[in-house]
Amino acid sequence: MSTPTLAVFKLASxxxxxxxxxxxxDELLALAGGVRIAHFLEASSAVEPGPYDLTLVEGSVTTPEDAERIRTIRAASHRLVTIGACATAGGIQALRNFADVDEFRRVVYAHPEYISTLSTSTPVSAHVDVDFELRGCPVDRRQLLEVITAFLAGRKPDVPNHSVCFECKQRGSVCVTVAHGTPCLGPVTHAGCGALCPAYRRGCFGCFGPSGSVNLPALIPLLRRDGLDDDAVERFLHTFNAAAFHEELRSP
Known part of the structure; x- marks a missing residue:
């Protein structure tokens, strides 16, 4: 059997x-022994044409060129996995989705007429079929290696779908919301970071996006109880996964 090929591509990220x-x-050296890295410009300028057995895509679709390019990448990939908040939820650049992108262009660029961009920043899954989404800003290395290994072995990745609260319990951290009244998105955020911020008595900022069982409307009153007014709640949600959390708020 031929050695499976791995490709890594970047959009807006x-x-x-x-x-x-x-x-x-060290893990990458072992991985490199089991796959042929055919396209990974961050690591090597050597590029092989597809098709690729497994493709990882970082970044969101923010320009017409991105939209065309991701379709080309999808066509050349047997399995396509999106990695990170940008690729899975539009990223921090999806803040443009709640404002006037033309105004941003006028304010930021001396010659906005040269800038070609879409009015929204969207995840890869909004444009092509995706085989798996790995969340995080950035992704967790252990989960990333698990996803790559699983797809190369032909099995489902063992990536938990529970919330950060579960990880807090695993490491024995005191709940910052219950004990200190600290606003925290941990109850609605996908696990993967190891509950890093709560371990240092900081509330979770939602880096890994909504978890599998999200009840965001139920969390809003707790955030208000802990001192956030409506504007502060909006700012709290307007971070790495703003578009994803707002989709959850719109869900029935």
């Missing part, structure tokens, strides 16, 4: 999730 893969160090 900061490269943080690709760097997470590079930071795997």
């Amino acid at each position: 900061c490269d943080g999730c690709q760097l997470t893969l590079l930071d795997c160090e």
Whole structure:
């Protein structure tokens, strides 16, 4: 059997999730022994054409070129996995979805007429079929390695769908909301970070997006109880996964 091929592509993003893969160090060496990395510009300028057995895509679709490119990538990929908040939820650049992107363009750029962009920043799944979405800003290295290994082995990735609260209990952290009245998105946020912020008595900021069983409307009164007015709640939700959390608020 031929060695399976791995490709990594970037759309609109900061490269943080690709760097997470590079930071795997020893694990990456072992992985490289089992796959042929055919396209990964963050690591090598050597590029092989598709089709690819497994493709990882970082970044959101923010330009007409992105939309066309992701369709080309999808056509060349047997399995396509999106990694990170940008690729799975539009990312922090999806804040444009709640404002006038033309005004942003006028304010930021000296010659806005040269800038071609879409009015919204959207996840890859809004444009093509996706085989798996790995959340995080950036993704967790352990989960990333599990997803790659699982797809190469032909099995379902073992990535939990519970909330950050579960991870707080696992590491024995005191609930910052119950004990200190700290606003926290942990009850509605996908696990994966190891409950890092609550371990240091900070509320979760929702880096990994909505968890599988989200009751965001029920959390809003608790955020208000802990001192956030309506504007502060909006700002609290307007971070890495703003578009995803607002979709949950609109859900019945």
